[in-house]
Amino acid sequence: MPLLLNLSAAPALDRLMAETDTRGLEWSLQGHAAQSAWPTIAGIGSLAGAGESEISFAVSKKYLQALLTSQACAVIVTPEIDQACLEAEPGWFDRVRVLCNNPYLLYARLTQWFERARQPVVDASAPAIHATAVVAPTAELGEGVRIGPGCVVEEGAKIGARTVLEAACLIGRDVDIGEDSLLHPRVTLYARVQIGARAILHSGVVLGADGFGFAPDHHQARGGWSKIAQFGRVVLGDDVEVGANTTIDRGALEDTVIGNDVKIDNQIMIGHNCRIGDHTAIAACVGIAGSTTIGQRCTLGGAAMFSGHLTVGDDVHISGGTAVTSDILKPGRYTGVFPYAEHADWQRNAAVLQQLAQIRRRVRSLEQGASSES
Amino acid sequence: MPLLLNLSAAPALDRLMAETDTRGLEWSLQGHAAQSAWPTIAGIGSLAGAGESEISFAVSKKYLQALLTSQACAVIVTPEIDQACLEAEPGWFDRVRVLCNNPYLLYARLTQWFERARQPVVDASAPAIHATAVVAPTAELGEGVRIGPGCVVEEGAKIGARTVLEAACLIGRDVDIGEDSLLHPRVTLYARVQIGARAILHSGVVLGADGFGFAPDHHQARGGWSKIAQFGRVVLGDDVEVGANTTIDRGALEDTVIGNDVKIDNQIMIGHNCRIGDHTAIAACVGIAGSTTIGQRCTLGGAAMFSGHLTVGDDVHISGGTAVTSDILKPGRYTGVFPYAEHADWQRNAAVLQQLAQIRRRVRSLEQGASSES
Amino acid sequence: MPLLLNLSAAPALDRLMAETDTRGLEWSLQGHAAQSAWPTIAGIGSLAGAGESEISFAVSKKYLQALLTSQACAVIVTPEIDQACLEAEPGWFDRVRVLCNNPYLLYARLTQWFERARQPVVDASAPAIHATAVVAPTAELGEGVRIGPGCVVEEGAKIGARTVLEAACLIGRDVDIGEDSLLHPRVTLYARVQIGARAILHSGVVLGADGFGFAPDHHQARGGWSKIAQFGRVVLGDDVEVGANTTIDRGALEDTVIGNDVKIDNQIMIGHNCRIGDHTAIAACVGIAGSTTIGQRCTLGGAAMFSGHLTVGDDVHISGGTAVTSDILKPGRYTGVFPYAEHADWQRNAAVLQQLAQIRRRVRSLEQGASSES
Structure with a gap:
């Protein structure tokens, strides 16, 4: 994934969070950088794809391994996922991370920040209506x-x-x-x-x-x-x-x-x-x-x-x-979807489909025979 | 529904009918207005949606109640529907209506009249080929x-x-x-x-x-x-x-x-x-x-x-x-459509679908057992 | 099918084949024209649709009859199909034909030749970028x-x-x-x-x-x-x-x-x-x-x-x-497609579809009854 911004234009994590719409979200920054400068965030990536200037996120504990090995410079996790990481890997304590009650929504809001930041600057002197319109x-x-x-x-x-x-x-x-x-x-x-x-x-x-x-x-x-x-x-x-x-x-x-x-x-x-x-x-x-x-x-x-x-x-x-x-x-x-199968199996079963009403009658008739016997 | 035409541009019902393509249709105007001026028709509406300058129509007796309470200034009905209305509500006799053997087709033909009437007047002095073409x-x-x-x-x-x-x-x-x-x-x-x-x-x-x-x-x-x-x-x-x-x-x-x-x-x-x-x-x-x-x-x-x-x-x-x-x-x-159902029901039945050929064999085998017993 | 080229612009078969991309194909020209000029090929047609200035092709022996009666001035066939034609109709020996190990691919390559030949000549003096772009x-x-x-x-x-x-x-x-x-x-x-x-x-x-x-x-x-x-x-x-x-x-x-x-x-x-x-x-x-x-x-x-x-x-x-x-x-x-049927048949069978799991249970229960009896 290419970086979304040049490093020179990228914000530090604390500024990024301050400028992102976080209404309705609970969040806090964690990790050693609390005592120094927060890292610069030039983009967003998946856990596996993020480079060292990108932030990533996880929405469930099933991504624990990917979290622990991600190259991302910061990750967004729930407090619960964070706890699981800490238990699995004590060094996690020094990882830069955003604890958030809803990492997926925070990810969405961050993409919106980057989308705005990436917009080409409109030349205010250019005519607003193109000459060919x-x-x-x-x-x-x-x-x-x-x-x-x-x-x-x-x-x-x-x-x-x-x-x-x-x-x-x-x-x-x-x-x-x-x-x-x-x-x-x-x-x-x-x-x-x-x-x-x-x-x-x-x-x-x-x-x-x-x-x-x-x-x-x-x-x-x-x-x-x-x-x-x-x-x-x-x-x-x-x-x-x-x-x-x-x-x-x-x-x-x-x-x-x-x-x-x-x-x-x-x-x-x-x-x-x-x-x-x-x-x-x-x-x-x-x-x-x-x-x-x-x-x-x-x-x-x-x-x-x-x-x-x-x-x-x-x-x-x-x-x-x-x-x-x-x-x-x-x-x-x-739901109403015909389950797919290997073609020959489908053919066999689909053929019977045309006889379903008849099969039901045959079952009913067998049942009547059985009940008249008992 | 907004009126299709300004009232000033709208035709009286008799003129509207005269200008509408009624080839292949049998029709007549009914209602007290026969003795005075026919109402002005500024648009077409559904029975429930039509206002008092709009005409509406019904294609079946199942809309009887909607017909009787419609605000439309005129309605298109078959003679048969008209008869049912008269029986249900004697005041219907004074209603302005178009009796027609095919109300739906007349409705279509009326929409065509209004569509033409609504076309913006082409400025004959404007060039027929736009400068940017x-x-x-x-x-x-x-x-x-x-x-x-x-x-x-x-x-x-x-x-x-x-x-x-x-x-x-x-x-x-x-x-x-x-x-x-x-x-x-x-x-x-x-x-x-x-x-x-x-x-x-x-x-x-x-x-x-x-x-x-x-x-x-x-x-x-x-x-x-x-x-x-x-x-x-x-x-x-x-x-x-x-x-x-x-x-x-x-x-x-x-x-x-x-x-x-x-x-x-x-x-x-x-x-x-x-x-x-x-x-x-x-x-x-x-x-x-x-x-x-x-x-x-x-x-x-x-x-x-x-x-x-x-x-x-x-x-x-x-x-x-x-x-x-x-x-x-x-x-x-x-037709060939898989019937939809609540998801869990679908899942249960779809699973069996894969075994249809097998079930037919089992029924056949039961039948053979039953017949060998009798 | 209209001719693809004017006859005056159309190539003789041998030139057409020489200019067509035949990489990976084995082919040879056959028929009486080997001793005189090869026919002019102005287009491509289906066996039934080709006129006498068009080439056609067959990919299987099931088109034998269509081959024997085609008006096409030349046909592309495999050596095997050619042999079948010779056996069916001795006069076939004089037919102009292209023997090829893959007639369908040769047909595709020929369409490409004609497509290029049909392109309007670009006026090199015209600006490459239209004035309105x-x-x-x-x-x-x-x-x-x-x-x-x-x-x-x-x-x-x-x-x-x-x-x-x-x-x-x-x-x-x-x-x-x-x-x-x-x-x-x-x-x-x-x-x-x-x-x-x-x-x-x-x-x-x-x-x-x-x-x-x-x-x-x-x-x-x-x-x-x-x-x-x-x-x-x-x-x-x-x-x-x-x-x-x-x-x-x-x-x-x-x-x-x-x-x-x-x-x-x-x-x-x-x-x-x-x-x-x-x-x-x-x-x-x-x-x-x-x-x-x-x-x-x-x-x-x-x-x-x-x-x-x-x-x-x-x-x-x-x-x-x-x-x-x-x-x-x-x-x-x-594959997974619901087989279509006449609507009433579909309705009958689709209704049973909703009971498949139940029918399977009933069959199982009948089987258990049967086995407990024996």
Whole structure:
């Protein structure tokens, strides 16, 4: 792992911790450096990968051996893990470490510090709107907005303060984007899409394309279709992240609504009129058909599929690859995946699958024979 | 639901019906307004969501209660539903309503009227080709073609009359697009792709990328591959809609062919040499491997998968999530989805799945024992 | 199939073979033309589709009838197939044919010859960088690099000799692309992505978007998430092809690594920290969750899914639609697909699926009864 910062720009551990968001965390610095200078932290690494200018972390005692041998100049551990290290290796007492009740969350917060520190300094004298961008005169741009090359911002769009549009973003009529959002290159927002504050949208995202709606129309041809124009919007809450090449369609008559702090991975498809509750996280390749409602704090595993017009309640966890075809109102974990096997074994068992109802009948008939005998 | 039009621009119901395409529909206006002015219709809403300037509709008697309490200023119902309303609520006789033999199709046709009415008026004095577009001198543009910012139209491309390219569409060499088509922002058509009339292509669509073809080539390395260049085209019929981020690959030697009036949702992958019959509708996230032929008037449910080199006949309906691995020649509905369950139940049952062939043997053996006893 | 070249530009068969890469192949020309001029070859077609200026090929004796009736002016066959044709039809002796130990590979190599021959001649006097491209002054462009309209190349990017960027490609800071690569229109590479030589990247590809990483963070809200910034790169070896709209995410702390000669189809998602071994081929719509390692020379069938943190060894072949949820260390073919059936049959059998554990118990109990009787 390359260092994230040059050593000359890297902070000492105590300054790093002071500048990191540690709200909600309990932590303290330990190790011999308490009596001298704390080490300089130029990056973050895994226990095995971290070099001697990098900090690392462990979330469980099962990494004890890796902890004891890590080259990292500092490690984040829970007091309990720390105690186990001390018992295993008395020299551990002199190790520079951050005791923290939640090392994984502290790791996340540290990555955010480094991410900010790594941002190229914006040249304040450079124009905020690239010369090749096309911005409609009626668009409203907040303070500090930056618009990259090749962007198009159409009539009536509003872009909140400090929001950044990287290259080639296309912002339709009357779109409304909140403050402090980041649109990576090549995001497309159709007309009237609404985005909250602090959004992160990745390349290839398309929000607001037409929902898939057609009425059977045999007037012109047997099997013909008549398009149902789609009038709803896509509305995203605050703190939403949407991964690369994900698509969310506009509603037919109502809006498609994504709650606050919803995290959506790559290549996901969310159909028209869907509603996703706050804090729900959706892994890659999930498809959610139209008019389905997903509750709050759900996790949807990769490539899970949802039929349309369903209701999935709060705190439901769906395993990857599961097809959800009916309502789920009770919290819990749900799964439906065909177990894989060596091909010949699968073939043998799959063949019987087609006879299951028949086998059940045969078992029942055997049972009746057995019970009539006894 | 916001109104679709300002009240000042909204039509009275009788004018709306006169201007709407009602070919193939039987309809009549009913209600007390027949003696005075028909109400002004500023939009369309669901029965529950429609406000008092909006029209709504019902397709079945199960919405009777919602019909009777809807705030909509007019409703579309069948004569049969109307009769049920009259029986349930005598005051219904004074309700403004459109009796129609197919309310859902009339709803679709009305959305089309509103969609046209909502289009921003094109400034006829504005240049039809945006200053930032790059159009090759040998490209042929029909009358009324409009080309948005950042578009690239390469040598030899032909674009039919009144077709609109929104921002950042990339049109390769010798592409041929029919009349009255709409390319939403950021559609990519590789060289020689052919599109019929009245197409709607959504953002992120890629038509004509190379099919996935490689010959094993162990000359340079064990397991090596030699690319098979792809020479076919992608050919779309008339009235085709293609959803956001869908990809259709060019054929290897022959073309990949999509029939007339085929409706293709988002994030679909259609491999090289496939042929899709007229009027077939394909829901999101479907994958169709190379050289598979799908018949006319089929519906393919979301995330269904098709192996390559298959033939699926006309009027076949595949449930979402189904893997089709062999030909289907008989019309009908086909399904293959592992039913989901609470995780622990799934685990228990999935484990047995691996023993199905063995269980069948055991049942057979029990049956033989039983029959030898009797 | 249209001819690939005008007849005037088409080569005679002997010249075509001399100019085609035949390394590792054994071949000879046969047929009456040996005594006169070899025919002119203007294209390649299937046995049924080839016209009289096109060459075709057969890979197995099961195409014997098609071979004997093909209009192609020349055919590629193995000596063994040739012998079968001679026996079936004595006149075959005068047929122009290429005997080759590997007709399919020779076909692939011929397509490459035609692909090169079909390339429009680059106007050497035209500027290599389109006037509408935005190239940072610190970007390094190798000799013969061509950059299309609307491209953006950011600070510090390096583009190897003869690499072509078609329209609207977006190349982030410090990206490094090898020599002789082809980026089709509208490829997005985030900062620091590294691409080897001879890559082919199709439209809509996004390499280097953030991996999907969040730490649970209940400080602000129950169910809240804290983003883990993603610091790794995406690194592609040489000779990699990536299909349209495929996404590969950058690693969290380490890199996401794609080996040499890996072939990746459309609409594939590869999560952060994955590693894919050399020569592995991945069919469309596959999803690979984060931190999974796939070995060398694997083939992953369309829409197969892989859980995260798995290890799949070398020479493993996964059937399309299979969900891989645990390590696979032994070479071989693996499958896990629910067999489809007519819907009513599926329903009947799927219902029993939920009772499998119970049925096994009942069989066991019957067996115990039977054994206690005997």
